[in-house]
Amino acid sequence: MDPNLETGKSDPITEKAGKTLAELGVHDEAGVQALFDEVLTMYRAEHQRVVMMGAREDPEFGKAAKALHDRWLSQKHGLIRLINDNWLRPAPKELKPLVGPQFNQLRLQPTAEIEDLQESAASVARAVAAHRSRVAGPDLTLPGYRRELGSIHPVTRVQRELEDIFLGIGFRIETGPEIESVYNNFDALNIPESHPSRDDWDTLYIDSQTLLRTHTSPVQIRAMHKYGAPLYIITPGKCYRNENPDATHSAMFHQIEGLAVDTDITFADLKGTLDFFAKKFFGEKTRTRFQPSFFPFTEPSGEMAASCPFCEGRGCRTCKESGWIELMGCGMVHPDVLRHGGIDPERFSGWAFGLGIDRFAMLKYGIDEIQHFFQSDVRFLRQF
Ligand SMILES: [Zn+2]
Numbered sequence: 001m002d003p004n005l006e007t008g009k010s011d012p013i014t015e016k017a018g019k020t021l022a023e024l025g026v027h028d029e030a031g032v033q034a035l036f037d038e039v040l041t042m043y044r045a046e047h048q049r050v051v052m053m054g055a056r057e058d059p060e061f062g063k064a065a066k067a068l069h070d071r072w073l074s075q076k077h078g079l080i081r082l083i084n085d086n087w088l089r090p091a092p093k094e095l096k097p098l099v100g101p102q103f104n105q106l107r108l109q110p111t112a113e114i115e116d117l118q119e120s121a122a123s124v125a126r127a128v129a130a131h132r133s134r135v136a137g138p139d140l141t142l143p144g145y146r147r148e149l150g151s152i153h154p155v156t157r158v159q160r161e162l163e164d165i166f167l168g169i170g171f172r173i174e175t176g177p178e179i180e181s182v183y184n185n186f187d188a189l190n191i192p193e194s195h196p197s198r199d200d201w202d203t204l205y206i207d208s209q210t211l212l213r214t215h216t217s218p219v220q221i222r223a224m225h226k227y228g229a230p231l232y233i234i235t236p237g238k239c240y241r242n243e244n245p246d247a248t249h250s251a252m253f254h255q256i257e258g259l260a261v262d263t264d265i266t267f268a269d270l271k272g273t274l275d276f277f278a279k280k281f282f283g284e285k286t287r288t289r290f291q292p293s294f295f296p297f298t299e300p301s302g303e304m305a306a307s308c309p310f311c312e313g314r315g316c317r318t319c320k321e322s323g324w325i326e327l328m329g330c331g332m333v334h335p336d337v338l339r340h341g342g343i344d345p346e347r348f349s350g351w352a353f354g355l356g357i358d359r360f361a362m363l364k365y366g367i368d369e370i371q372h373f374f375q376s377d378v379r380f381l382r383q384f
Contacts, residue, residue, distance in 0.1 A: 224341025298331025
């Protein structure tokens with residue numbers, strides 16, 4: 001606190017303001033002028049001291065502004081009030097025209113300036129309080145930030161649906177790295193170097209021994225080494241191929257493969273399991289069809305199709321009027337692949353399948369463009 005403001009009662013201005021002009025011996029214009037000059041000089045000095053306290057963010061700034069206000073503007077004992085009561089009102093007639101304008105100037109300037117000071121003291125106090133609350137922790141009375149919730153991506157949704165069907169019949173989920181060895185991705189799966197999928201055109205190589213897996217099949221090799229037989233797994237995950245993007249191709253896509261290895265596994269187990277799966281996914285009325293095919297890692301190999309769930313086999317745009325929809329490749333695991341997985345093909349046999357999750361999601365939701373899945377457009381994703 002400024003000592004001058006506190007001890008105001010004993011200062012010369014306060015003493016003079018308590019007396020009339022006659023008592024002060026002021027009888028002419030020069031005397032009036034000198035008296036008011038003295039008051040204004042005093043006021044300006046006191047005002048300036050408080051302004052400086054505000055400028056250096058003195059914690060007593062608010063109190064000083066209040067004290068300055070009370071000393072000069074208080075309705076009961078303020079200096080302005082005293083000067084009005086003791087100098088102006090009892091002034092002799094001949095001095096009134098001189099005292100009046102001087103008094104008005106004295107009244108108006110401090111009133112405006114001191115009100116400004118108090119406003120600025122209040123805003124400093126608000127800033128200090130805000131700073132303290134930041135230091136002390138959040139203000140729990142403020143409204144919270146609303147974070148927009150997303151939804152489950154349609155590919156993830158369908159992946160979980162596919163997983164649930166196989167988890168329900170005793171398969172377990174197995175995953176592996178997306179950066180794979182050339183050996184696990186090709187050699188161990190009986191894919192010779194002459195096979196087209198080993199061309200650079202198809203595969204994204206990291207170096208001569210490492211690549212981005214082109215299918216989830218290497219997880220089958222890893223799982224056979226890890227667990228041995230019997231083995232019932234599905235392997236969901238991302239795969240990569242050097243594809244030009246179009247309506248049905250993407251350089252990154254999702255696959256689930258299934259592998260069953262046990263004693264006495266036959267093609268009948270494969271057909272029965274995949275028929276059960278198709279009925280679970282597309283509905284009980286679904287019929288399935290198996291046709292011969294070729295894959296290096298299965299022998300014999302097949303393509304499985306399901307009756308079109310949209311037209312129930314009568315023919316429509318989705319099934320290209322055939323009544324059938326190709327769902328996946330499958331077959332009995334090639335004995336060399338079992339051998340590469342450390343499993344004796346004389347004791348055990350197995351079947352495997354592989355399907356594209358993105359394609360199943362496109363079928364399920366009637367989406368004709370695979371690119372929609374990976375463009376992160378919320379107008380598309382919000383629909384799921
Ligand atoms: Zn159809």
